[in-house]
Amino acid sequence: MTAMPVEKKINGHEPRYDPRALAEAEAIRTRAAAEAEAKRIEAQGKAEADKILAAEKAEKERIANERAAMRLEKERADHAAHLAKKEAEAAKARAEKEKAEQAAADEAAREAQQLAEQERSERYWKWGARAIYAVGLLIAAPVQFLDFWDPRRKFLIAAPALLEGFALVLACGAAWAVAHRRDVMPYRIGIMLGAAIAATINLRGGMTNPAIGFNAGLIGALASLGGPIVLMAYEHGIAQKADGIPSWRERRAAEKAEEEAAGAKEKARAEKKAAEVKAAVEKAEQQLRAEEDQKRKDDDRRANHQKVWDVADAMRSARGSQYVTEQIWADAWYRVTGSKIVGITPEIEELTQAAAFKMKAVAEAPIKGEFSLVESHRPARAKRDPDAPDGRRNNGGTPPRRVPGDAPTPHPIARTQARLERTTEQKD
Numbered sequence: 502m503t504a505m506p507v508e509k510k511i512n513g514h515e516p517r518y519d520p521r522a523l524a525e526a527e528a529i530r531t532r533a534a535a536e537a538e539a540k541r542i543e544a545q546g547k548a549e550a551d552k553i554l555a556a557e558k559a560e561k562e563r564i565a566n567e568r569a570a571m572r573l574e575k576e577r578a579d580h581a582a583h584l585a586k587k588e589a590e591a592a593k594a595r596a597e598k599e600k601a602e603q604a605a606a607d608e609a610a611r612e613a614q615q616l617a618e619q620e621r622s623e624r625y626w627k628w629g630a631r632a633i634y635a636v637g638l639l640i641a642a643p644v645q646f647l648d649f650w651d652p653r654r655k656f657l658i659a660a661p662a663l664l665e666g667f668a669l670v671l672a673c674g675a676a677w678a679v680a681h682r683r684d685v686m687p688y689r690i691g692i693m694l695g696a697a698i699a700a701t702i703n704l705r706g707g708m709t710n711p712a713i714g715f716n717a718g719l720i721g722a723l724a725s726l727g728g729p730i731v732l733m734a735y736e737h738g739i740a741q742k743a744d745g746i747p748s749w750r751e752r753r754a755a756e757k758a759e760e761e762a763a764g765a766k767e768k769a770r771a772e773k774k775a776a777e778v779k780a781a782v783e784k785a786e787q788q789l790r791a792e793e794d795q796k797r798k799d800d801d802r803r804a805n806h807q808k809v810w811d812v813a814d815a816m817r818s819a820r821g822s823q824y825v826t827e828q829i830w831a832d833a834w835y836r837v838t839g840s841k842i843v844g845i846t847p848e849i850e851e852l853t854q855a856a857a858f859k860m861k862a863v864a865e866a867p868i869k870g871e872f873s874l875v876e877s878h879r880p881a882r883a884k885r886d887p888d889a890p891d892g893r894r895n896n897g898g899t900p901p902r903r904v905p906g907d908a909p910t911p912h913p914i915a916r917t918q919a920r921l922e923r924t925t926e927q928k929d
Contacts (some may be wrong), residue, residue, distance in 0.1 A: 522812050627735060630732050636896065637724035637725065638724070640720060641665060641721045644703045644707070645665070645706070647712055648705075649661060671738070672729060679736055692729045703724075795824050809837045813830050
């Protein structure tokens with residue numbers, strides 16, 4: 502407030518204003534204006550901050566919603582891909598199962614067809630052999646009947662039955678031996694002996710008996726031999742099948758498979774040997790390169806770090822190592838220089854500490870110049886017009902006295918900045 506005179510004149514003199522009251526009033530007005538401006542700025546800042554926070558919150562919510570939507574979309578896509586993958590795997594499994602079933606069915610049909618073909622061929626072979634034996638018996642028996650016929654010895658008419666029956670009974674015995682997994686060789690020997698005897702008698706009868714003739718005797722001899730031989734061949738095949746003896750084709754296939762397996766094994770052995778030789782050559786080359794590299798390291802360390810090398814070589818010898826390893830070199834470097842980092846000497850560490858201290862001082866130094874924040878809280882003073890009258894003449898030329906509270910209190914940041922500047926100036 503400004504102190505106003507009550508009257509125009511007091512005791513005939515012009516009234517005089519109290520400078521202190523004027524200064525207090527001006528300070529109160531300035532402080533009130535500054536507080537009002539500060540509150541306005543604060544309110545405006547809060548409003549702007551609330552507006553910014555609201556915008557940021559809305560933006561965060563929008564981003565969160567977008568992320569949630571994207572996550573949901575991704576989960577849906579992943580689920581669809583998972584279902585598609587499952588369906589593809591199920592279709593593949595069904596196709597493989599159907600393929601396996603079809604292959605099994607084809608294999609079963611092929612085996613059934615092969616078995617039927619084997620049974621058919623065996624049936625033909627069986628009845629064919631028996632038919633040949635019967636035909637041979639029909640041809641050989643009359644020749645023998647004619648040869649053995651003697652009106653004075655009619656009992657010899659039974660000799661052909663004995664000779665041919667002998668071979669027939671032994672053939673049946675051979676079949677029994679095959680069925681019961683017994684030795685069939687004695688029966689075969691007996692069959693051949695009986696057949697040979699019958700053939701000899703038929704051939705002799707054809708040569709000596711004109712009623713028979715040579716041709717009939719020869720055919721009878723062949724019939725006596727052919728029927729038992731064919732029947733014995735049939736029984737031989739049945740015996741081999743029952744005993745599990747492979748045929749010539751099966752043996753040939755097995756031999757070929759063994760040859761291929763042996764060839765593959767030999768090839769694998771040769772490849773393994775070649776790989777071992779190659780690995781040995783590579784290992785030797787690596788060893789040679791390692792030795793050359795170790796020699797280069799040793800020569801370089803011996804030439805540039807003699808003291809450390811002497812300690813490292815002593816440690817190597819004491820530890821029984823062939824070379825100065827990296828661990829031995831690190832231990833020797835620490836023993837000589839005191840640094841656990843290989844390559845760092847006390848001189849280098851000193852330079853590093855000095856550079857780090859300088860960088861820290863520069864980084865923590867206060868800001869000077871136009872970017873300083875010391876007086877940023879104070880409004881800029883308006884420049885006074887040089888031609889303006891001196892306002893101090895209104896109060897008799899006496900400037901107003903400054904009292905505490907005339908100027909606003911400096912901001913804490915400004916006080917900290919001023920303290921840092923004073924500290925820096927004192928250090929300098």
